[in-house]
Amino acid sequence: MIEREVEIINETGLHTRPGNQFVKLAKTFPCDIIVRRGETEFSAKSLLKLMKVGVSKGDHITIVCDGEKENEAIDALSNFLANLTE
Incomplete structure (x- = not known):
């Protein structure tokens, strides 16, 4: 398990x-x-839960990956968020 x-x-x-x-x-x-935001945890594979939590500019979230290809997953998701300009 890794987190970032x-x-x-x-x-x-x-x-x-x-x-x-x-x-x-x-x-x-x-x-x-x-994904963790404060005390809230939710699956990164659920758009409904992501929208319900409401992640805004300046928020700090923690991505936690556990299992096969966890390193690739955390790198890809972190890079996606770091380069998001929309």
Whole structure:
């Protein structure tokens, strides 16, 4: 299991379009992927849960990957968020 903290730098946060892209990317990996924001945890593979939590610019989230291809998953998801400009 590995985890990494990421700051959301996108002006509009993870609204529907980039949130959907994030979830689609997460679903390409076989490992379990959890996102933590404060005390809240949810599956990175659920757009509904991501939208319910509401991740905004300046929020710090922790991505936790556990299982097969966890290193590739955490790198891909972290890079996606770091380069999100929409």
